[in-house]
Amino acid sequence: xxxxxxxxxxxxxxxxxxxxxxxxxxxxxxxxxxxxxxxxxxxxxxxxxxxxxxxxxxxxxxxxxxxxxxxxxxxxxxxxxxxxxxxxxxxxxxxxxxxxxxxxxxxxxxxx
Amino acid sequence: xxxxxxxxxxxxxxxxxxxxxxxxxxxxxxxxxxxxxxxxxxxxxxxxxxxxxxxxxxxxxxxxxxxxxxxxxxxxxxxxxxxxxxxxxxxxxxxxxxxxxxxxxxxxxxxxxxx
Numbered sequence: 001x002x003x004x005x006x007x008x009x010x011x012x013x014x015x016x017x018x019x020x021x022x023x024x025x026x027x028x029x030x031x032x033x034x035x036x037x038x039x040x041x042x043x044x045x046x047x048x049x050x051x052x053x054x055x056x057x058x059x060x061x062x063x064x065x066x067x068x069x070x071x072x073x074x075x076x077x078x079x080x081x082x083x084x085x086x087x088x089x090x091x092x093x094x095x096x097x098x099x100x101x102x103x104x105x106x107x108x109x110x111x112x
Numbered sequence: 113x114x115x116x117x118x119x120x121x122x123x124x125x126x127x128x129x130x131x132x133x134x135x136x137x138x139x140x141x142x143x144x145x146x147x148x149x150x151x152x153x154x155x156x157x158x159x160x161x162x163x164x165x166x167x168x169x170x171x172x173x174x175x176x177x178x179x180x181x182x183x184x185x186x187x188x189x190x191x192x193x194x195x196x197x198x199x200x201x202x203x204x205x206x207x208x209x210x211x212x213x214x215x216x217x218x219x220x221x222x223x224x225x226x227x
Contacts, residue, residue, distance in 0.1 A: 036218075041221075042221070043116075043204075043218035043221050044155070044202070044204075044216075046216065046217070049213065049215060093208045093213060097161075097162045097168075098143055098206055098208040099157075100145070100204075100216055101157070102147070102154035102155040103154050104153060104154045105154060
C-alpha cells in the first residue's frame with residue numbers, strides 16, 4: 001500500500017486559515033487522496049477526497065499537486081472545534097476491496 | 113439514518129473470556145471493516161468484507177474472527193481475550209462505485225479493556 005507522510009503536529013490560531021500538508025510520493029494512478037479527522041474520543045470523520053483536481057466542500061478544500069505526489073488540506077477559518085487528528089490516506093479499489101491505510105496523522109491544535 | 117452503530121461502547125473483559133463486538137450499518141453498503149486503535153496510534157485493519165458471505169484478513173487478524181451473514185451486520189469475535197487486545201475498536205462501511213472511490217463511514221467505537 002502506498003504510504004503518506006504528515007507532520008506529527010501543527011498549531012493554528014482561531015479564525016485563521018490552516019494548511020495541512022501530506023506527501024505521497026509513491027502514489028499510483030488509481031489512488032484517491034482521502035482526508036479524515038478524528039475528534040477526541042470519537043470515530044474518524046470524513047472530510048474530503050479527490051483524484052487529480054482540487055476539491056471544495058463545506059468543510060474544507062483539497063489542493064492536489066500537479067504530479068500528485070503531495071496534497072494540502074485547507075481549513076479556511078479554524079475554529080476550536082477543528083482541533084483533531086487529521087489523517088491523509090490513499091485509497092484504491094481492487095479485488096480485495098477499498099482499502100484505507102491510516103498513518104499516525106497530524107494533531108492540529110487551535111489556539112483561542 | 114443511524115449510519116454505523118457499534119455496541120457496546122465500553123467493556124471490561126478478564127483474560128481468557130470471549131465476547132462479540134457488534135456492528136450494524138443501515139446504508140446498504142457492501143464493504144465493511146474492523147479497525148483497532150491503540151493509544152496515540154493510527155488505525156490498523158483487522159478484517160474486512162466486500163459483501164455478505166465474503167470476509168478476509170487485514171493487517172492484524174490474529175486473535176479475532178468475523179462473519180458476514182447479512183449486508184447490514186459485521187460482528188467481530190474475540191475468542192480468548194488477552195491484554196494485548198486492549199484497544200479501541202472501530203467499525204466502518206463504504207460502498208465504492210464502479211466509476212469512482214467514495215468515503216468511509218465510521219462508528220463511534222468500542223473501548224475494550226482486558227485485565
